[in-house]
Amino acid sequence: MMKTIHSYWAYFALVILVIACINAIIGYTSKKEFKEKDLRISLFTLIVMHIQLLIGLGWYFMSPWYKSMKEVGIDSSNRLMAVEHPILMILAIVLVTIGWSKHKKKATDVAKFKTIALFYSIALLLVLSRIPWTQWFS
Secondary structure: OHHHHHHHHHHHHHHHHHHHHHHHHHHHHOOOOOOHHHHHHHHHHHHHHHHHHHHHHHHHHHOHHHHHHHHHOOOOOOHHHHHHHHHHHHHHHHHHHHHHHHHHOOOOHHHHHHHHHHHHHHHHHHHHHOOOHHHHOO
């Protein structure tokens, strides 16, 4: 059940992250005013990503490959799920958090959009690089 929740919430988190990136890039390139809607999109993305982290950590420590990894070590076939995926997802969430924190200190709307666009987009690239695509489409 935990794996199912983690998988479905991941779809949601990915969509929200993409929306936040697109919104920030459009706001930055068109030099829009940073409005309440933009703040809410960025904040909602931060919240959704942190919820995904909590679900993911719960699943990670309950997963069968984590238990077997402790007993027999990790092989190359499980490295993506046991090491690469968790580390890069945590790093992506750290980047979203940094982007959110830094944007609040910016004085101009363009700088706010730029900060969110930069940090959230790098986080999106990290997420996309380590999603287990074969499991998502099976």
